[in-house]
Structure formats: C-alpha cells, structure tokens
Amino acid sequence: MPHSFAHIGEELKNRRLERGETLSAIAKRLRISVTYLNAIEELDADSFPALSYGIGYARSYANVLGMPADAVVERFKADLSIRKIAAYQGPKQRVKQRRFMLPKGIISGAAVTILAASLVGWFGVHAEDQIEPSSTLTAVADIDVRAEAPLPSDMYRLTAVGPSWVEIRLPDNVLIRRILTPGERWEGAVQSGLTIMARNGHALHLQRGEHDYGSLTNRSQRLEATSFDALEARLSAKIVGR
Numbered sequence: 037m038p039h040s041f042a043h044i045g046e047e048l049k050n051r052r053l054e055r056g057e058t059l060s061a062i063a064k065r066l067r068i069s070v071t072y073l074n075a076i077e078e079l080d081a082d083s084f085p086a087l088s089y090g091i092g093y094a095r096s097y098a099n100v101l102g103m104p105a106d107a108v109v110e111r112f113k114a115d116l117s118i119r120k121i122a123a124y125q126g127p128k129q130r131v132k133q134r135r136f137m138l139p140k141g142i143i144s145g146a147a148v149t150i151l152a153a154s155l156v157g158w159f160g161v162h163a164e165d166q167i168e169p170s171s172t173l174t175a176v177a178d179i180d181v182r183a184e185a186p187l188p189s190d191m192y193r194l195t196a197v198g199p200s201w202v203e204i205r206l207p208d209n210v211l212i213r214r215i216l217t218p219g220e221r222w223e224g225a226v227q228s229g230l231t232i233m234a235r236n237g238h239a240l241h242l243q244r245g246e247h248d249y250g251s252l253t254n255r256s257q258r259l260e261a262t263s264f265d266a267l268e269a270r271l272s273a274k275i276v277g278r
Contacts, residue, residue: 043079043111043115043118043119044079044094044108044111044112044115045076045077045078045079045112045115046077047103047111048076048077048094048097048098048101048103048108049077051101051102051103052077052101055101059073059074059077062097062100062101065100066093066096066097066100066218066219067197067218068093068096068097068218071083072084072089072090072093073093073097075090076090076093076094076097076112079112079115079116079119081116081120087116088199088201088215088235089199090112090116091109091112091113091199091215092198092199092200092215092216092217092218093199093217093218094108094109094112095108095109095215095217096217096218096219099217099219187223187243187244187245187246188245189244189245189246190225190226190245191223191224191225191226191244191245192222192223192224192225192226192230192242192243192244192264193221193222193223193242193243193244194216194221194222194223194232194240194241194242194243195220195221195240195241195243196216196217196218196219196220196221196239196240196241197218197239197240197241197251198218198236198238198239199215199216199217199218199236199239200215200216200234200235200236200237200239200240201214201215201216201234201235201236202214202215202216202222202232202233202234202235202240203232203233203234203261204222204224204230204231204232205230205231206227206229206230206231207229211224216239216240218239226244226264229263230263230264231261231262231263231264232252232259232261232262232264232267233258233259233260233261233262234252234258234259235258235259236256236257236258237251237252237253237256237257237258237259238251238252238253238254238255238256238257239251239256240252240259242267242271244268247268247272249267249268249271249272249275250271250274250275252267252271
C-alpha cells in the first residue's frame, strides 16, 4: 500500500491555488517546464535529470509564490528522503515463526531510530554547502539579461538562466558558495584575485560594465576554478572568433 503524508509539494500547490494561478502561467514566468513544477507538487524525484535540478526549481517556485525559499528547499529534500524510505519494503523473505515475543513498542522505536539515521546520512551526502553571499545576490522574475540595467565598468553581474552550483571567492574569503536558481543573479566589484568555479557553466551568464560575455561554457560543463581575468580573456576570444 503506498504511503502518504503531508509534504511540501502539497503546500506549494495549495499556495498556488489560493493565489488563483495555474502551473502553465508560473512555468512561463520562470521558464521552467510544467512537468518539473508538477513533479515538485507531486514530490516526484524521478522526473528530474538530477536532484540538484529539482532543488533549484523548488527554490524558484517558492520565490515566485512568496514563500521562504531556504525553508522550502530543506523541506523538499527531507520529504523526498522520507518518501524514499517509506516506499522501501526490502527483499521478500520467508521467516520462521518465533516462539517468543518482542517487548511492546520496540519495533516502532527502532523504525523511528532508523528513519532519523537515514535522514542524517542523506543530508550528509546530498546537502549543498551553502554560504550566503557577502556581496549582492538578488532574484528576478523574468530572465532577460539583455534588458538588465547597465553596469559600471568596475562591476560584474552573474545571472543564472538555469540551476547551477557556483563558488566565487577571493584568496582569503568565500563570497558565495551555493546553488543559483533561474532568475537569481550575483553582483560584485572587480577585484584582484577574484576566482569562480561552477558545475554548469552554460547556465551562468556573465556581464561586466557594457560587455556581455554570454554563458561561461558552451555546454553544460563544469567550470574549474578560474580567475575572472582569465575567464574574461577566454570569453572575449570566443566572441571575436564567432
């Protein structure tokens, strides 16, 4: 028999219905497939290419509904883990009837202990190392980097057009280390020693002043730790070579 419990997907759906909004309208606004938003509401992890995509989409969905994004993401990860554990029935085995009875309550107590240990282990493996930015990080409803306000020449703007984990740091200070979701952007001053690394460089769009460099990589590739100076030079050469 399938297990059911009140999960964060249902709360997101109820909030959406209270606001009188349809999945298709929100999907168009966020530029996220209706299939993925429905998977969030149904708590269906198998519909995402990877868990990080589901986490990123859940954060964007929470933002557009006016719900606390960090709390929604934590509930989303925990509820997925609980559903996975609850659905597991284990291998079917024939067990000989025992002639003794276990003390009352020991089975339910053991189940709670196993569930708690599983949740701790799951977060230890899957939770992203999140460091809130020491410079500007904002979210925008519609992603159109070309329509953004112009930047001063001594400022960078990094806009997420898809979910990607990113780290931006100075030699002695991490400025940001977290998953950026579609519509979020980071802005920071041009500084010596500034470096960046990302898991999906194609999902991140870089600007400096009036210069629009486009995506950090041609495809959904990992960007190893690179200085912003070297990254600008490489992206400028790519633009010239088009």
